[in-house]
Amino acid sequence: THPRFLVDGFEVAKKATLEFLETFKTPVVIGDQPDREILKMVARTTLRTKLYEGLADQLTDIVVNAVLCIRQSDQPIDLFMVEIMHMRHKFDVDTRLIEGLVLDHGSRHPDMKRRAENCYILTANVSLEYEKSEINAGFFYSNAEQREKMVTAERRQVDERVQKIIELKNKVCAGTDKNFVVINQKGIDPPSLDLLARAGIIALRRAKRRNMERLVLACGGEAINSVEGMTEDCLGWAGLVYEHVLGEEKYTFVENVKNPHSCTILIKGPNDHTIAQIKDAVRDGLRSVKNTVEDEAVVLVALERSRWLQGSISLTM
Numbered sequence: 001t002h003p004r005f006l007v008d009g010f011e012v013a014k015k016a017t018l019e020f021l022e023t024f025k026t027p028v029v030i031g032d033q034p035d036r037e038i039l040k041m042v043a044r045t046t047l048r049t050k051l052y053e054g055l056a057d058q059l060t061d062i063v064v065n066a067v068l069c070i071r072q073s074d075q076p077i078d079l080f081m082v083e084i085m086h087m088r089h090k091f092d093v094d095t096r097l098i099e100g101l102v103l104d105h106g107s108r109h110p111d112m113k114r115r116a117e118n119c120y121i122l123t124a125n126v127s128l129e130y131e132k133s134e135i136n137a138g139f140f141y142s143n144a145e146q147r148e149k150m151v152t153a154e155r156r157q158v159d160e161r162v163q164k165i166i167e168l169k170n171k172v173c174a175g176t177d178k179n180f181v182v183i184n185q186k187g188i189d190p191p192s193l194d195l196l197a198r199a200g201i202i203a204l205r206r207a208k209r210r211n212m213e214r215l216v217l218a219c220g221g222e223a224i225n226s227v228e229g230m231t232e233d234c235l236g237w238a239g240l241v242y243e244h245v246l247g248e249e250k251y252t253f254v255e256n257v258k259n260p261h262s263c264t265i266l267i268k269g270p271n272d273h274t275i276a277q278i279k280d281a282v283r284d285g286l287r288s289v290k291n292t293v294e295d296e297a298v299v300l301v302a303l304e305r306s307r308w309l310q311g312s313i314s315l316t317m
């Protein structure tokens with residue numbers, strides 16, 4: 001027979017299958033809300049193909065909640081907004097979801113608070129360090145006195161930037177129990193840290209670039225590139241900011257955020273192999289839950305069967 005007939009045959013079969021599935025599938029999104037139980041089934045099924053049952057079941061809620069956390073109606077789900085982090089730790093069952101962010105460093109000043117509630121969050125990309133590179137290059141001065149003046153001038157500029165931040169802090173926090181946290185993509189040098197610490201501000205420097213976008217999504221406000229014209233509207237909000245020390249590593253948790261459209265899955269595992277395995281399964285789980293939410297339907301028979309077949313069952317046609 002001519003291949004054409006075969007192709008026609010497939011087309012007929014496909015059409016019939018699609019019509020059947022259309023009557024048979026179960027909607028996942030009802031009104032605006034995805035059915036959490038169905039999403040949990042999808043997540044559990046996917047996770048169990050790669051992890052032992054106890055762990056898979058423990059991660060099921062985490063994976064579903066992560067996708068629902070970053071989901072915004074009428075927008076595609078951007079799994080990039082789920083940060084997956086790990087800590088090496090004795091027990092793998094401690095993996096958890098943080099509706100907010102975890103930064104993999106702490107503050108570098110002994111007098112800064114390690115824990116604060118009701119925090120304004122300033123997400124900044126402003127140099128708060130005296131860089132001295134140009135001055136040391138030597139073009140700009142002809143004698144020691146001139147050099148000294150330039151050093152002083154640059155120091156003063158950095159101090160003025162810090163002062164602007166302190167003024168904003170005082171404006172929004174004075175007379176309240178609120179706190180103020182600066183998370184800066186650029187550097188903050190020790191004199192600046194001193195000034196900020198004395199003003200009761202928690203400051204983190206050298207935050208990763210990709211966390212700036214996430215911070216703004218999670219906490220609200222906007223990322224500022226300059227302290228000029230900075231207002232209260234630039235500030236985000238987190239209910240809780242605290243430092244966590246694990247061995248040599250310091251982490252800063254930013255939690256209870258305003259609109260958690262970015263979250264972090266913190267994976268704890270006893271060794272690198274286990275961590276890699278959990279990460280891999282979590283990524284698969286996130287993808288299958290995302291696909292299910294976006295397809296808005298699922299075929300439940302396939303879902304059950306897939307427990308001993310494999311992977312995602314969401315319909316993509």
Ligand SMILES: *[C@@H]1O[C@H](CO)[C@@H](O)[C@H](O)[C@H]1NC(C)=O
Nearest residue numbers: 125126185209212213223225
């Ligand atoms: C931060 O500022 C630098 C310039 O100093 C710029 O190149 C970079 O794109 C800024 N980062 C963000 C996230 O805006």
